[in-house]
Amino acid sequence: MRFVLAGQARSTSSVMGRSADVVIFGGGVAGLWTLARLKALGYEVLLLEKAALGGVQSIASQGIIHSGLKFAIAGKVSNLAQLISAMPGKWRDALAGGGPVDLSGARALAESQILLIPKGLFSGVKAVAAQKILGRGAREIARENWPEGLRLSGFDGSAIFMDEIVLDMPAVVRALAAPYMDCIRKISEDEAADPLGFLEKSGIEARKVLFTGAGSNHAIACRYGRDKGMETQTRPLLMGMMKGAPYPLFAHLVGNGEKPVATITTHTAPDGSLVWYLGGQVAERAKEDDPGAVYAAALDAFKRYLPKVDLSQVEWAVYPVDRCEGKSKTDGWMPDTPTIHRAGDHLYCWPTKMTFAPMLGDMIVQIFEEERMMPGNLTSDWSFLPQVDFAAPPWGRCSWTKDR
Ligand SMILES: Cc1cc2nc3c(=O)[nH]c(=O)nc-3n(C[C@H](O)[C@H](O)[C@H](O)COP(=O)(O)OP(=O)(O)OC[C@H]3O[C@@H](n4cnc5c(N)ncnc54)[C@H](O)[C@@H]3O)c2cc1C
Secondary structure, three states: OOEEEEEEEEEOOOOOOOOOOOOOOOOHHHHHHHHHHHHOOOEEEEEEEEEOOOOOOOHHHHOEEOOOHHHHHHHOOOHHHHHOOOHHHHHHHOOOOOOOOOOOOEEEOOEEEEEEOOOOOHHHHHHHHHHHOOOOOOOOOOOOHHHHHHHHHOEEEEEEEEEEEEOOOHHHHHHHHHHHHHHHEEEOOHHHHOOHHHHHHHEEEEEEEEEEEEEHHHHHHHHHHOOOOOOEEEEEEEEEEEOOOOEEEEEEEEEOOOOOOOEEEEEEEOOOEEEEEEEEHHHHOOOOOOOHHHHHHHHHHHHHHHOOOOOOEEEEEEEEEEEEEEEOOOOOOOOOEEEEEEEEEEEEOOOOHHHHHHHHHHHHHHHHOOOOOOOOOOOOOOOOOOOOEEOOOOHHHOEEEOOO
């Protein structure tokens, strides 16, 4: 189509000030990280978002920068465990203002997650897998050093310190976007359904088009006949939330299954009260399932493993959301890396995990280097397009209930 210039950039365009090296469709963590990475290298980039920045999965994420231990314990995905274990360092660099993307405007909610292994549940296989990772920062925490809340919870077992920072996702989204608001713009749902048509109609020229629209990427590739060989999957979640939680808790609670019974992170509701956000097995269910099933599973897990936690006063809510990613070779799991589907001047991208956003950025830069796609020395003005708002996290926009 007319607007995509393959190969090297032209120094001027048919519509002055409307030429980009790269146009990105989708303002979740994948699009925003990539925008920041490419802008820092001197590319002229326009990011277009159809709803709100932070969008769908990113703003609903628990914010955990995984170290790999959780995956190693599942015993299936050692490649994933290895690759992901390099990520906490990259995010720490970004938070410290070093590294290729500057996240010094954001903050971590917690410096670590705790892996809670109830007594008698830790099989030999799991122990061997965990030992491999223990050398990389994970270590058992002596009971006298447990956080006070954990000591009061009635938990009986081992607590392992994990080098997994937990990010404040609304702050991360803002910090990624803030320096580049002049090249982040909104498009309507209708325009987003035909992104290339929108570019053409608006006289926007782009050398590369990146799609970081998660669940919408596949349909768009099909629309333009770029889906050959593209395989994707969605895995639904019905996340649980408890408002009025007694204290901050950041933990993976291991049970008998491959995945933790519950992964608990703590966030702050608009009224200032603490929210425990629950992923893991309790949330692994169809979005349409009865919310009561999430509450029941969570209550059961707390009663069994953290029996002294008083949940009598908490309010509940659930949040249905799909994880969208490239297709995994291992049933029920995610791919080991970010996925990029290359189709001519289009790149369709899924980070797989928020944790992998830096790796996705590196992969895109590598593709540009291989293709000798250097910054085209373009300067454009996107102010003719509307601005876009930030999304609120699930605990900032749900309806709470005390009913079970
Ligand atoms: C409940 C939950 C918890 C999670 N917890 C963690 C965690 O703790 N740690 C971790 O590493 N990962 C976690 N993940 C995974 C992680 O959130 C995702 O891998 C990551 O956020 C995906 O980012 P994304 O930018 O691809 O997608 P999204 O965040 O979904 O963003 C896609 C954006 O694209 C926009 N869009 C779509 N189509 C178009 C279009 N055509 N034009 C313009 N805009 C478009 C959407 O509106 C949206 O804003 C979690 C996921 C879920 C669902």
